[in-house]
Amino acid sequence: MNKWCCPQGRKSYHHGNLRETLIESALEILKEGTLADLSLRALARKAGVSQTAPYRHFEDKEALIAVLKEEGMRKLGKGMKELMAEEADPLERMRKLGMKYVEFAEIYPAHFKVMFEYELQDYDKYCALHDVSDDSFWCLQETVDECLALPNARKVDRSVAQFGAWSMVHGLSVLLMNQSLIEHMKEGHLVDLGDRNQIAEQVTKFFCESLVK
């Protein structure tokens, strides 16, 4: 006998697809909000389910975050791997990889922050995240190696080029996401999306040109 009455207009006692619903809701929140807006309780509310229901699908909040990181790394990695196939010229591919990175941060700022600013307690627990992250890093490493193998390559240590490239685009992403920081540099001038894109283009170009003589 079904004497249970759902809190929201739900048909059955079981939601049926709660895990995926929670993840999708979380992604929605990240699209139009900040990490601070993301709470398990809010997600539960959005799914019309009790506040502790999410704990049947995620050990704790961190486990949900890990999945969000994973989703982000998957999307970023996908875009980068496509470039590996599309663009043969190492230097030009390097530049495009950098722009992909910056554009990702531009389009999904909150998601980007979750990926890189939310520190997990024990990273080793989430090997799926570990695996999917490797894809992006492989693209970077492969492209760096190809650049350094160029006949006109500057004599640069492999790991220096790797760290340099990644640091450059990561810093660029963070700085460009932060309107107030940019305005300092631009001496109070308003900086719109066009300006930011132009800066990103120029800086990534500058870096790639620095790899060769």
Added chain:
Amino acid sequence: MNKWCCPQGRKSYHHGNLRETLIESALEILKEGTLADLSLRALARKAGVSQTAPYRHFEDKEALIAVLKEEGMRKLGKGMKELMAEEADPLERMRKLGMKYVEFAEIYPAHFKVMFEYELQDYDKYCALHDVSDDSFWCLQETVDECLALPNARKVDRSVAQFGAWSMVHGLSVLLMNQSLIEHMKEGHLVDLGDRNQIAEQVTKFFCESLVK
């Protein structure tokens, strides 16, 4: 008549120096913890004062955060300004400025995160922070200009060099702070402080050399 009994062993009803005490406690917490450990209530507890007492000195948590950002920018700016006087060679100074930045993040990671990862709702409200931030930016701009005025300077747009330099050291700081990210790059190898310092040295050197022919 003093019929009031203090919650902790405090002499008088008024704390006397609560604002400074709260800031100092906050700085202590940032030295050995994360941003998540920082709560107004915890600070109040530490000062032996009721949980709403801090609101007599800070409009809200954000106002306290703004002060912490300010403290950090002041310390960073101080170190950078000293370098402006010490080191005459623009390129070498550029390199040292970068290392100062990275070392700051290394020594005060939580404080660094508060400064650059905690987004204020309305930045314009805290003009003291705005002013003290300008000092650091001025050092960067001045040094970039001197580098680009060098006879052997590469032909680079001023704002590109500025953004490039800042992006590079900022990204470097963030990446090096994040042990799990480094280990990806280093293919699982443990990366200690010595390794990180060496990477920072090499990458900043690489960038500075990229500014000249």
Added chain:
DNA sequence: CTTTAATATTGACACCGTAAACATAAAGTG
């Protein structure tokens, strides 16, 4: 000395993450 302004307290509210005990439904087993 009296009034006022600054500073602190208490109590409350709405959030949050999460643990324990319990309820329901679906899936597996005889």
Added chain:
DNA sequence: CACTTTATGTTTACGGTGTCAATATTAAAG
């Protein structure tokens, strides 16, 4: 089919958070 197990929900509760309103204490100003 009935019966048990497992997966997936709910309720209730605890301690934590930021913050507001009303109140108390005291230092400073008149």
